[in-house]
Amino acid sequence: xxxxxxxxxxxxxxxxxxxxxxxxxxxxxxxxxxxxxxxxxxxxxxxxxxxxxxxxxxxxxxxxxxxxxxxxxxxxxxxxxxxxxxxxxxxxxxxxxxxxxxxxxxxxxxxxxxxxxxxxxxxxxxxxxxxxxxxxxxxxxxxxxxxxxxxxxxxxxxxxxxxxxxxxxxxxxxxxxxxxxxxxxxxxxxxxxxxxxxxxxxxxxxxxxxxxxxxxxxxxxxxxxxxxxxxxxxxxxxxxxxxxxxxxxxxxxxxxxxxxxxxxx
Amino acid sequence: xxxxxxxxxxxxxxxxxxxxxxxxxxxxxxxxxxxxxxxxxxxxxxxxxxxxxxxxxxxxxxxxxxxxxxxxxxxxxxxxxxxxxxxxxxxxxxxxxxxxxxxxxxxxxxxxxxxxxxxxxxxxxxxxxxxxxxxxxxxxxxxxxxxxxxxxxxxxxxxxxxxxxxxxxxxxxxxx
Numbered sequence: 001x002x003x004x005x006x007x008x009x010x011x012x013x014x015x016x017x018x019x020x021x022x023x024x025x026x027x028x029x030x031x032x033x034x035x036x037x038x039x040x041x042x043x044x045x046x047x048x049x050x051x052x053x054x055x056x057x058x059x060x061x062x063x064x065x066x067x068x069x070x071x072x073x074x075x076x077x078x079x080x081x082x083x084x085x086x087x088x089x090x091x092x093x094x095x096x097x098x099x100x101x102x103x104x105x106x107x108x109x110x111x112x113x114x115x116x117x118x119x120x121x122x123x124x125x126x127x128x129x130x131x132x133x134x135x136x137x138x139x140x141x142x143x144x145x146x147x148x149x150x151x152x153x154x155x156x157x158x159x160x161x162x163x164x165x166x167x168x169x170x171x172x173x174x175x176x177x178x179x180x181x182x183x184x185x186x187x188x189x190x191x192x193x194x195x196x197x198x199x200x201x202x203x204x205x206x207x208x209x210x211x212x213x214x215x216x217x218x219x220x221x222x223x224x225x226x227x228x229x230x231x232x233x234x235x236x237x238x239x240x241x242x243x244x245x246x247x248x249x250x251x252x253x254x255x256x257x258x259x260x261x262x263x264x265x
Numbered sequence: 266x267x268x269x270x271x272x273x274x275x276x277x278x279x280x281x282x283x284x285x286x287x288x289x290x291x292x293x294x295x296x297x298x299x300x301x302x303x304x305x306x307x308x309x310x311x312x313x314x315x316x317x318x319x320x321x322x323x324x325x326x327x328x329x330x331x332x333x334x335x336x337x338x339x340x341x342x343x344x345x346x347x348x349x350x351x352x353x354x355x356x357x358x359x360x361x362x363x364x365x366x367x368x369x370x371x372x373x374x375x376x377x378x379x380x381x382x383x384x385x386x387x388x389x390x391x392x393x394x395x396x397x398x399x400x401x402x403x404x405x406x407x408x409x410x411x412x413x414x415x416x417x418x419x420x421x422x423x424x425x426x427x428x429x430x431x432x433x434x435x436x437x438x439x440x441x
Binding site (some may be wrong): 007036041046248 | 276277300306365391393
């Protein structure tokens with residue numbers, strides 16, 4: 001690669017005034033603050049489920065400064081007892097989840113804070129619905145999910161707090177809203193509320209039919225169908241996913257889920 | 266390269282690139298996350314046709330542009346900028362460095378985004394002209410001409426904002 005036509009960099013030019021050189025040095029030395037890398041990684045784990053549980057535990061035990069008592073104590077135990085950390089333990093995973101939610105609640109400010117870790121407020125459930133795009137028919141090979149019976153719809157899901165999506169205008173930041181929904185679905189699934197997860201995923205499909213996280217959404221849908229005992233649908237859904245996204249980063253996992261679903265039938 | 270390997274190897278690059286694009290410190294973790302969500306999706310398509318950093322930079326540039334369109338940020342207050350002027354350089358002090366960074370942001374904000382990108386990649390990241398052309402998907406000649414224009418704007422803004430002794434006059438002159 002020839003660089004012969006490149007001019008001398010300003011920083012190296014003797015004619016560069018000190019005022020400019022000083023600013024350039026500040027720009028060269030920009031670096032993320034301590035812990036930022038692990039905090040963003042944790043947020044990614046929460047949003048799209050990248051990495052294994054071990055990675056989440058590692059990040060949690062490493063540098064996340066926990067802001068809740070639960071997380072602090074768990075992370076401290078992990079740090080004290082097992083170094084280097086490579087744990088796949090329920091406590092560590094839970095700590096990671098709490099840390100992710102706490103971090104996101106703080107980092108995603110600007111009036112759109114997810115409230116999944118905050119005490120559920122009555123106002124949230126009465127929030128005005130956002131303007132919604134006209135419902136699009138689901139793709140033929142991915143049938144719409146409607147897991148809940150009317151009784152389930154009417155019954156509040158215990159232990160799962162509503163996200164702020166009802167109060168968050170979709171237009172403000174569609175990706176952030178989509179991430180919030182995916183996170184809520186993941187959390188519901190972890191808490192064992194498959195029907196609720198499926199409802200959230202369906203809402204995500206309706207609001208973001210061509211969203212950035214469509215593959216994460218479909219993978220979670222397969223998981224939720226399995227968790228809800230709907231193995232046949234899960235299997236069909238997994239097959240549809242693999243036809244549509246054969247090169248997806250989730251393909252291996254979805255294939256595994258499909259096999260599991262086939263075994264459950 | 267797995268996604269996590271790419272993340273660990275290039276998180277700092279993404280962070281400083283976004284900061285130099287004008288994403289504020291308080292927003293950069295959020296925007297970096299959005300960048301890596303896109304990277305997670307697109308990494309299988311990357312296929313090593315270019316250097317990973319040049320490809321990553323393109324993702325950063327698009328995500329940052331969308332962010333700016335969605336929520337244009339208010340300019341730094343003139344007084345805030347003036348407060349940094351004429352201070353002695355003290356590279357060892359974090360506070361000074363942060364002030365320097367704020368000043369740099371103020372100067373870079375005066376450079377149009379596309380020229381600013383070329384300027385930062387060349388002067389701060391140390392990329393070659395050809396790498397920059399690839400990262401921004403522009404012809405090499407365009408990269409060079411943007412660099413020339415950006416340098417003129419950088420010098421002018423630095424002279425205006427960082428000339429000791431004249432900050433208030435400069436501020437009044439612009440706002441009058």
